[in-house]
Amino acid sequence: MKNKSFKIPLIISGAVTAVICAVMNFYLIPAIESTTGGIRCFDMNFGYSYDDAVKFLSLISETGRNTYLRIQLPLDFVYPVAYCVFFSLLIVTLMKRKSALILLPAVLAVTDYCENICTVIMLKSSAPSRQLVSFASTVTQVKTVLMYVCFILIAILIIYGIINKIKNKKNG
Numbered sequence: 186m187k188n189k190s191f192k193i194p195l196i197i198s199g200a201v202t203a204v205i206c207a208v209m210n211f212y213l214i215p216a217i218e219s220t221t222g223g224i225r226c227f228d229m230n231f232g233y234s235y236d237d238a239v240k241f242l243s244l245i246s247e248t249g250r251n252t253y254l255r256i257q258l259p260l261d262f263v264y265p266v267a268y269c270v271f272f273s274l275l276i277v278t279l280m281k282r283k284s285a286l287i288l289l290p291a292v293l294a295v296t297d298y299c300e301n302i303c304t305v306i307m308l309k310s311s312a313p314s315r316q317l318v319s320f321a322s323t324v325t326q327v328k329t330v331l332m333y334v335c336f337i338l339i340a341i342l343i344i345y346g347i348i349n350k351i352k353n354k355k356n357g
Contacts, residue, residue: 198271220249232322265294279342293331
């Protein structure tokens with residue numbers, strides 16, 4: 186497989202992922218959290234309790250809720266596609282072949298969509314059910330673990346590639 190065929194899509198998807206991540210983490214999420222007295226947005230926690238969710242929903246201002254629903258979440262529905270493409274292309278490029286490991290970013294993206302849907306429902310609800318909050322919190326935890334697994338996998342592949350280059354230089 187020629188990895189050079191992925192170079193431009195890899196760069197574009199990486200740039201899009203980075204820009205979306207930066208806008209969300211450095212502008213939108215802090216703007217939302219500033220209206221809650223500093224309580225973190227749902228997906229910025231490694232899970233949360235029903236009481237935490239209700240407290241967040243009771244404290245978020247109308248401006249914060251509108252920013253979350255009308256700007257942050259629509260952008261967060263584009264973000265999984267961007268990072269899924271980027272991570273998948275990066276894995277294929279680093280492995281120098283197709284692999285079932287490219288399914289990992291896809292599963293991560295689906296989990297992120299489930300989390301986003303739960304967040305929309307909670308933000309539009311006057312009182313979310315305990316079951317919804319529990320499910321949403323669990324989905325957030327699964328998404329977080331999968332994200333770290335993706336990062337670790339990519340780091341391992343990068344290290345493996347560097348080690349192989351060093352070995353090849355010594356031998357050749």
